[in-house]
Amino acid sequence: MTEELLLELKDIHVSYGSIAAIKGICLEVYRGEVVTLLGANGAGKTTTMRTISRLLKAKSGSILFKGSDITNVPAHKIVAMGISHSPEGRRVFGTLTVKENLALGSYTRKQIDPQRLAWVYELFPRLQERSRQLAGTMSGGEQQMLAIGRALMSKPELLLLDEPSLGIAPILVKEIFRQIRQIADSGVTVLIVEQNARAALKLADRGYVLEVGKIVFSGTSGELLGSAKIQEAYLGKK
Ligand code: ATP
Secondary structure: OOOOEEEEEEEEEEEEOOEEEEEEEEEEEEOOOEEEEEEOOOOOHHHHHHHHOOOOOOOEEEEEEOOEEOOOOOHHHHHHHOEEEEOOOOOOOOOOEHHHHHHHHOHHHOOOOHHHHHHHHHHOHHHHHOOOOEHHHOOHHHHHHHHHHHHHOOOOOEEEEEOOOOOOOHHHHHHHHHHHHHHHHOOOEEEEEOOOHHHHHHHOOEEEEEEOOEEEEEEEHHHHHHOHHHHHHHHOOO
């Protein structure tokens, strides 16, 4: 791991109307890391991810990417800058084929890069097998692979993964976590939100714990896995 600070959130506040969802978050992600954001339902994880990819506007605070202030950069430019978001709930285009979905992921690069496509197919062989299948007819796990593959098509330096294991059969969850490891090993920095805290911490280098819009705990994955408080609140029984 290098010591280059890739992403920095400084005292970010986000509200939905009068409801404050994020109340002053500070967070750092270094290049090459896998960092996980843990927390109960409604803690603000998705809101944080959407704020980073600029789908939501921060009320105050700043976001820096590679040292540049991106707090007011529009979402479409964020992708071109090197941040890609695989959203919660997958959101693939059901009436388009797998390959067409992947092509949409590369829209910032004008046309599909055959090398990149080959890499995504190597990571997710099932997408290659099903390249002509309509995305809407794929299983939940396959659609998740497609959402991640699509996010990779724009060659991100930072990949935001929101709940990649949600609603997926356990056997595919293992496969997807293996694939995320491979993505990270290829040099892509990953920020991942996961309900499955234990699996996320096994994958990640570090983690942050959110409670009602605030970070209440942060540390290395080992520290978080070893903490009695975290075990009780988020890890349950082995
Ligand atoms: P989950 O794991 O359930 O997705 P989360 O940690 O991702 O939870 P968020 O979806 O970020 O949580 O929600 C944070 C808070 O903001 C919650 O109280 C939620 O009810 C609220 N919230 C989220 N989206 C909206 C919205 N569109 N309008 C109003 N409030 C919202």
